[in-house]
Amino acid sequence: MKSRKAFGKLLQKYLEGKCSESERQLVEQWYELIDEAPRQDYTEKEWEALEYKLWRKIESESFETADESIESSKLGFWRTYRTGIAASVALLIGAGVWWYLGNQDTNPATIATQPTQSEIAIQDNTSSKPIKIDLEDGSTVTLSPHSQLQYPNHFAANKREVQLRGEALFEVSKDPEKPFYVITNEVVTKVLGTSFYVRSVDATKKIEVEVITGKVSVYEKEKVNNENPGVVLTPNHKVTFFTVEKHFITGLVEKPLPQIKSISKKPETFEFDDAPIGEVLNKLERVYGIDIELENDKLSTCPLTADITQQPLYTKLDIICATINGKYEVKGTTILISGKGCE
Known part of the structure; x- marks a missing residue:
């Protein structure tokens, strides 16, 4: 395989039992090198461990002596073949097999091209408490437990894009020249500078966006190029996108907060x-x-x-x-x- 897309498709087909016999053998030969069973739910650390194990196996294969009971010509071919396979797998892991598998529904015609995996950071919050992530533009993300954020180490020149699975609070630095996009499974939230919650939970079949400060627009990913700005939200407002029915419902947040202060810059009294x-x-x-x-x-x-x-x-x-x-x-x-x- 020469690209993570091709490898991702092949691995996905294998896991779904849709491979041809030759494809099945190829995948199993790859994983035979490291005595692992193919699966798609590796964490980032597991992928790193997998890659390390793979290269250790390659090194051991490369130093086999020539007086083994295999003809040298066949041995050379087998080593080249196995090393080529292993190198392809290692390269694909480093380039982001996990990224591809987790985002097969991204439409390149409507969402800008993803950065290469060498520029992508993946943060999984496996703890029981929120964790804070600082982005290079000064924005911060408070990632809730059991959630994941994917973001580039360096944003593009004309936009800032991150991908979320789960729930997070975003506090985005204002930059009118570089809109900030939060991409979930089917919904894109676009802002210039504000703070808001995004919740995307597969089990509930819905995606929620709640605005704390500023203004955001929320729309279906597949309609990103349309002139329709989607649902525009202001502070204390929220929108829920039902992924099955494909429609939005607007409402108010559970705990609305005061948005302005008195002239003395103290909270308003009532x-x-x-x-x-x-x-x-x-x-x-x-x-x-x-x-x-x-x-x-x-x-x-x-x-x-x-x-x-x-x-x-x-x-x-x-x-x-x-x-x-x-x-x-x-x-x-x-x-x-x-x-x-x-x-």
Whole structure:
């Protein structure tokens, strides 16, 4: 095999039982050199160990004496043949067999060409705690347990691309000239500079993106070249892509956070004394960047006396609704408040 793509296809066919007899023999001859059974779920360290074992085997083969019970001409051919096979396997491992197998659905017509494996770092978080990864552009990634990030040691001149499996928090350095792309199985998230979560879990058949600061656009990988920017998200908003149904659903994050501070650069306070609820809700909209609507405009004049500064947004809403004998509902990216009114 002369390319990782060809080797990857062959190994995948072998693992799926779709090889021809000659292909099957070739794969088994490769792995016979190192007494390993072919599989596709090696970790990066296992691939390195595999390569090391392979070259040790090559060295031992190369130093066999010429007085073995095989004709020298046949021995020379066999050594050349086996060494050639082993070198091909080692080269393919170094070039990224794992990378190919894990990303067979990448469409080169819509996603820019991947960097060579010598430029790619693969970080697996096998621990029980998040780990922090610093990228060369100053961006950071907090990789959740049981997740993996693939990223180039040096970004391209016109873009920054990483691939994620699992969940991570991205804090991206702003660079309008080099957009930042997070690529998962079927979804691409594009940003210029912001912080956001991406969750891609095969078991749930969905991919989620939640924005903390800034703005991102999320779209299907296969539609990257379309003029449609996909779903545009702002802080405290999220989108869920259902991989089976192939559609997006937008909503609000579980714990919305304040997005602006007061003039003194301190967190906004929410202490009110007979303040009209309409005024209170306007401030919540401004600080959290979320649309809040009253089902009945008359409710806006109901007074609120309370200090709800330290409460999370949804608790704030519970307290407000208690004063009007009402309730709130999250409908998409909007919060709708209804109630009987005040005395």
